[in-house]
Amino acid sequence: MADITMPQLGETVTEGTITRWLKQVGETVAEDEVLFEVSTDKVDSEVPSPAAGVVSEILVQEGETVDVGTRLAVISDGAAAPGAAAAAEAPAAEAPAAEAPAAEVPAPEPRQVPDAAAGEPGGDVESGPQAPAPELEQAPAARLPQTGPGEQRNGSSTRPGDDRPPARPGDGGGKVLSPVVRRLIAEHDLDASQIAGTGAGGRITRNDVLDLIDKRSAGNGASAPAPAAPAERRAVPAAAPAAAPAAPAAAALPAPRATERDTVIPFTNIRRRTAEHMVRSKATSAHTMVAVEVDFSAVEAVRSAEKGRFKESEGFGLTYLPFISRAVVDALGEFPNVNSSVGDDELIVHHDINLGVAVDLDFEGLLVPVIHQADGKRLRALARDISSLAGKARGKRLTMDDISGGTITLTNAGPFGTFITVPVINQPQVAIISTDGVRKKPVVVELPDGTDSIAIHPIGVLAMSWDHRAFDGAYAAAFVARIRTILETRDWAAEL
Template identity: 30%
Template sequence: MPKMGESISEATIINWTKNVGDYIEAEETLLEVATDKVDSEVPSPVSGTITEIRFQKDDVVEVGKVLALIKSEAGSQKLEVENNSGLKEEVVSKSKLEILNLKHETLNRQQLTDNFLSPLIISIAQKENLSLEEVQSIPGSGIDGRIQKSDVFNYLKNRKYPLQSKPITDNRQPTNFPKPKINFVEGKDRIVEMDRMRKMIADHMVYSKQTSPHVTSYLEVDVTNLVNWRNENKDKFQEKYGEKLTFTPIFIDAVAKAIQDFPLINVSVDENKIIVHNDINIGMATALPTGNLIVSVVKNANEKDIISIAKEVNQLAENARNNKLKPEDIQGSTFTISNVGTFGSLMGTPIINQPEVAILALGIIKKRPEVITTEKGDEITIRSMMFLSLSFDHRVVDGFLGGSFLKRVGDNLEQFNTNTKI
C-alpha cells in the first residue's frame, strides 16, 4: 500500500481491476483505494502475472503492507544498492519485483519510520491522541529506525507542543430515553444504505456538534459594486485565461484578508491549548454529483491574487466533480466557506469543519430595493444584497472576535476594489 499523503496511515480497498492469474502491464491500474474522502488508483510497479492477492474489497490496509504478489517476466538484472554501512553492493535479481523489494529494504531510517508503524504503536497513538505527523517525528530505537513502544512513552513524558488530529469518538452519555420508532411501510417505503462518504460526513458532523459549542452570527452586505465588476469582466476573463470567473475566488480573497487582521479565528483547539496557524488555507465545500459534499483546499490563499485563486478554484471544483482530487487537495484547511447561495438559500447555519473553529456561509445574492444615503439625502434604489453567517466555536471565539471578523469580511466585499485588473 503506497503512501498517499502526509497524514494518511491506511486506506480502504474499493475494487481490484485484476484477478489472480491475470497478466498486468507496468503502470496499469491494479486496484482502487479510498483514503478519507478521496478515491485513488494504485498502478502495478511491474509487468507480470498476479500470483496472490492478500486483501479483499472493503479491507482496511495500513500503508506499507504488501497488497499482492506479481511474478515478473523480466530476466536477471544487476542492481547496485547501498548497504547499511554505506558501501555499494552489486546484486543479481531475477525480477523487477525483487529489485523493488531490495530497494525497499535499503531505505534510510527516516523513510522506514515514515512508512511503517506497527499496530501497537498506532493503538498507543490513538489512545494518547497523537497525530501521525507527531508519531513519525519520534526517533526510533528499533531495528532500521523502527519506532518502539518505549520510544513513544519517552516522547510523551517530554511532550510540550503536541499537534494532533483527534480521532472521532462518541462522547454521548447513556440515556434512558427510548429511541423513537420509525414507521416503515413494506412495499411503499424503501431503505437506502449510506455509502462510505455519507457515513464519514455523518460521523464528522455529529463529532463537531458534540465537540464545539456552536454560535452563529449574521450580517447583511451590499455587494452591488462587486457584482457589477464581475459582470463586466467575466467574458474578458474567459477569453484571456480560458477560465470562468465565479464569485468564489472573490469570497476566498475577502476571507483571507480578514483572517490576516484577526489571526485568532485561524486556530485549532488542543485540550487547553490554542494552536494558531501561520498558513491561511481556505477550504471550500463543493457538492459532488452523488449529492455528498467534499471540502477542497486553497493553500496560502492570502499570498495569491484573485486570478490565481480563480484558476485554482476552478481546477479543484473540476477534479471534485470528476473524482480526481488527490489526498493533499482536501487536507490542511484552517478555515472553511460554504456557498449555500448556490442552492438558492438565503442564509445558513453551517457546522464547523473540525479541527477548525469557524465556518462562513454565503447566501444567495438578490436584488432588492434598499434605502441608501446619497448627496441628495436618503434614496430608494435597487441593490444586490447578500447574507453572511458565521458559525464559531464559543470555547475560544467570543462574540466580539466573531462579530468583528464577520464585519471585516463584509467590509472587504462591500469595498471591493473595482479597479482590480484581470
C-alpha cells in the same frame, strides 16, 4: 512481473480499504491506467497501475482493509499466467472462507459541474449545494513494531500467571487492531473479543466492525455484544482533537425500523464518515452563528465586465467565490483568532491561512480540499486553485496534501438561491463561513445630495458558524462586518 502493494497515501495513513477493482484477473492494464480505488480515513483515491501487463492475481478482495505495503495484486508481462483465466472463472463458492464482506456499492461517477461558487443573480446554477464540511481527523497513532512471541508491546516478557487487567470495550481485548478499527470499537462501546475477524489470521477489519454496528442498529441484538457499563466507557473518542471535555452522551434511542413501504439506502463510506464527523463536531464545539447582508454591486460590476475575457484566458467561469475568499483572507489578517483551533485550555492561533472550500460530489458526498497559504494569493490565483481542487475532488484525484491542514472553511449553497445556511464547524477549526444566494433586491441608497432613493442591487447573506469557546460575539460580528466592507468597497478591477 510486478507486485502491486497498498500505497502510502499520507504520512499518517497506515491502512486502506479496497473499494473497487477496475481490472480483473486476465485483463490487460496499461501503465498509469487506473487499476483500483482505495478508501482511507482521509480521502478516496483512484490508484494507477505502476506497470503495463496482464493482471495475473488479485490477492485482496473488494471490501478488505489492509496495511500500507500489503501485496494487493500481481501484474505479469505479456499474456496472462496459465492459471489466470481459470481463476477468473472460478465460482464464488470456492473463495477462501476468510474473505472479507462484500464492498459497498461504489457511488456513481459525479456529473461534471463547474467549481463550487455562489450563483449569479438570476443565472444558472454553478455548483451543487454544500452540506456541512466533514472535519479533518487528527492523525492516527503510529503503528507499533511487531514483537516476538514472548514479548508484550511495551517490551516486557509475557509468562503464564502474569497479572493483567480485564479487557474493556475499545481496548482491543488483547488483539492487534488498526487505529481505525480501535477507534470504531471505542466509539460504539464494542468488545473486540466478541468480534469475529475475517482478515488474515483472524484479524478484525473495519468492515467486520461496521457490519456489527449495522446489525445492532437494525435491532439484531443476538449478534451484537451488550454495551459496556457506564463506568467502562471512554469519555472522548481516541481520534477526537484535543479540546475541552465533551458533554456526557445522551441515552441512545432505539434505531428506526423500515417497513415494506420504506426504501433502505445503506450509507456509503463518505456518508458514514460525514455523519460521524458532524456528530462529533456538535459535541465538541459551542456552536453559535452570526450573519450579515452584503451588497455585491462592486463585485458584480467587475465580474460582469470581465467574465468573458476571464473564461477565455483561464478556461473556467469567474464566480463570486474567489471574491469572497479574497475578502475572508484579508479580514483574517485583522482578526487572527478566527484562524485558530481550541487546544487544551488554550487557543492555538495559526499564522498560515489554509482555506478549505467544500465541494459537492453530485449529491453523493462532500470533500473539503484546502488552498494552502491562501494569504499570499490574489483573486486570480485563488480562482485557479478553487477550480483546480474542485475538478480533482470530482475526479477522485485529491492527495492527502490537498485535504490536510485547513484552518478555516467556506461552504456554499448559493446556486440554489438559499437565504441563510448555518453550517457545522469543520473540526478542529473554530469557524466556517457559508455563502448563500445573491439576488437582485430593492435597497435604499443615499444620493450625493444626502437624500435617499431606491435602487436595485445584488444582495446576498454571509453567515458564519463559530466556536464560542474561541472568542465572543463582538469579535465574530466585527470579523464578518469587515468581510462585508471589503466586498463592498474594494477596487476589484485592480485585482484582475
